[in-house]
Amino acid sequence: MDTVITRFPPSPSGYLHIGGARTALFNWLYARKTKGKFVLRIEDTDEARSTEESVTAILESLEWLGIDWDEGPYFQTQRYDIYTEHIERLVASGHAYHCSCTPDEVTAMREEARANGKNPQYNGCCRNRNLPRADNTVVRLKTPDTGVTVVEDVVKGSTAFQNTEIDDFIIQRSNGVAMYNLAVVVDDLTMNINTIIRGDDHLVNTPKQILIYKALGADLPQFGHVPMVLGADKSRLSKRHGAMSVGEYQKMGFLADAMINYLVRLGWSHGDQEFFERNDLIEKFDLTHLGRSASMFDLDKLLALNAKHIQAKSPKELGEHLLFHLDALGIEAQNDPFTQGVIETLQPRSKTLVEMAQAAVFYYKDTIVFDEKAAKKFLKPDTMGMLTQTADAIEKLTDYTQENLENIFKQIMEDTGLGFGKIAQPLRVAITGTTVSPGIFEMLLALGRDKTILRIRKAAAFIQEMA
Numbered sequence: 001m002d003t004v005i006t007r008f009p010p011s012p013s014g015y016l017h018i019g020g021a022r023t024a025l026f027n028w029l030y031a032r033k034t035k036g037k038f039v040l041r042i043e044d045t046d047e048a049r050s051t052e053e054s055v056t057a058i059l060e061s062l063e064w065l066g067i068d069w070d071e072g073p074y075f076q077t078q079r080y081d082i083y084t085e086h087i088e089r090l091v092a093s094g095h096a097y098h099c100s101c102t103p104d105e106v107t108a109m110r111e112e113a114r115a116n117g118k119n120p121q122y123n124g125c126c127r128n129r130n131l132p133r134a135d136n137t138v139v140r141l142k143t144p145d146t147g148v149t150v151v152e153d154v155v156k157g158s159t160a161f162q163n164t165e166i167d168d169f170i171i172q173r174s175n176g177v178a179m180y181n182l183a184v185v186v187d188d189l190t191m192n193i194n195t196i197i198r199g200d201d202h203l204v205n206t207p208k209q210i211l212i213y214k215a216l217g218a219d220l221p222q223f224g225h226v227p228m229v230l231g232a233d234k235s236r237l238s239k240r241h242g243a244m245s246v247g248e249y250q251k252m253g254f255l256a257d258a259m260i261n262y263l264v265r266l267g268w269s270h271g272d273q274e275f276f277e278r279n280d281l282i283e284k285f286d287l288t289h290l291g292r293s294a295s296m297f298d299l300d301k302l303l304a305l306n307a308k309h310i311q312a313k314s315p316k317e318l319g320e321h322l323l324f325h326l327d328a329l330g331i332e333a334q335n336d337p338f339t340q341g342v343i344e345t346l347q348p349r350s351k352t353l354v355e356m357a358q359a360a361v362f363y364y365k366d367t368i369v370f371d372e373k374a375a376k377k378f379l380k381p382d383t384m385g386m387l388t389q390t391a392d393a394i395e396k397l398t399d400y401t402q403e404n405l406e407n408i409f410k411q412i413m414e415d416t417g418l419g420f421g422k423i424a425q426p427l428r429v430a431i432t433g434t435t436v437s438p439g440i441f442e443m444l445l446a447l448g449r450d451k452t453i454l455r456i457r458k459a460a461a462f463i464q465e466m467a
């Protein structure tokens with residue numbers, strides 16, 4: 001085949017949703033894999049429902065996912081002339097005609113057909129009348145009365161549609177605006193699209209689109225209709241199953257790499273491999289392994305994959321993404337060695353970046369507020385001496401290392417006869433304000449010597465004040 005050219009044509013009447021993102025991803029991956037091209041087109045002809053905010057939201061989500069396009073975005077509303085030109089060509093070549101039947105007349109035809117046990121369709125009344133264009137005429141495609149239109153599909157195999165089921169459908173309204181199927185085909189043709197992967201909710205349109213291709217004397221693209229994404233209750237994924245918009249997952253602290261890893265697995269497989277890095281996906285993606293059965297969206301699986309991607313990234317890479325979530329919590333941080341050290345302590349235990357940011361907050365605070373229960377239990381008069389001893393010993397260290405910190409602990413355990421936990425828990429409360437934190441030594445190291453000493457001394461002072 002020539003250079004593969006795929007496309008993603010969202011209708012901008014909302015955000016980029018899970019299903020749309022998956023379609024975009026499949027097309028993008030195939031283009032990247034084959035070193036082809038990926039075209040972005042905004043299908044905004046439904047002017048009442050299309051908004052600029054929606055276009056912006058869709059573009060932002062694609063950018064966040066790292067799905068970049070080589071051409072576009074094209075806007076259908078800027079292409080009406082091109083549609084008209086093609087419609088005129090179809091009329092001139094006898095493949096389409098002007099029709100002056102009123103909507104009431106067409107309804108009556110349908111009813112009559114139904115009453116006679118036939119398909120309720122437009123009856124072709126203006127087909128051979130050779131009417132000129134007028135204010136009240138629409139343009140209809142002359143469709144075959146016999147035979148079948150076959151959709152060859154890389155996912156579903158071939159499906160034959162009886163041509164008797166397809167009436168002479170309208171391709172241009174009386175106000176001159178092209179109908180959806182016509183616009184899609186003209187766009188795909190003029191943008192040289194040769195591979196179309198889309199949801200199987202569009203399969204009903206495909207035979208009509210094929211008839212338009214044929215009427216224009218054009219070659220057909222390769223089609224692949226993928227099954228819909230379902231919710232846990234096996235109905236089509238929708239808002240009631242939880243967040244639908246890709247932007248919401250970004251806010252919830254998912255990594256774009258985890259998101260695309262999860263999305264691709266909703267309908268494509270490579271053996272039983274679950275975890276894919278972006279480049280690995282580009283290398284392995286193919287159309288032959290697009291699945292025929294619908295997949296179910298499962299938030300727990302997405303969370304588990306996100307945790308794995310968080311673990312697989314370097315602290316520096318994660319830093320870039322974490323800052324956004326720290327900022328949302330009012331923490332001004334830099335992606336510097338301090339933050340990267342913080343990340344290292346949280347990487348093994350964070351399912352999302354939001355979780356990580358929340359768990360990181362204590363590192364950045366100037367003042368630690370002690371949790372009441374934790375303070376009552378662990379910041380007691382008899383721990384004050386141990387805390388001061390620890391701070392003194394840390395102050396005297398020439399090297400602030402894990403080994404030296406461990407030695408300080410050993411020494412205090414020896415001197416006081418206290419167990420490890422009896423030392424670690426009060427320290428943990430002193431440092432974080434709570435009893436849960438990353439491992440004590442890695443945390444102290446990430447926090448740094450000065451802040452560690454300061455916090456321990458403040459906790460000792462707090463005990464004294466309380467006493």
Ligand code: GLU
Pocket residue numbers: 009010011043184198202
């Ligand atoms: N604009 C359509 C949608 O958002 C896509 C049409 C197509 O892929 O042919 O569902």
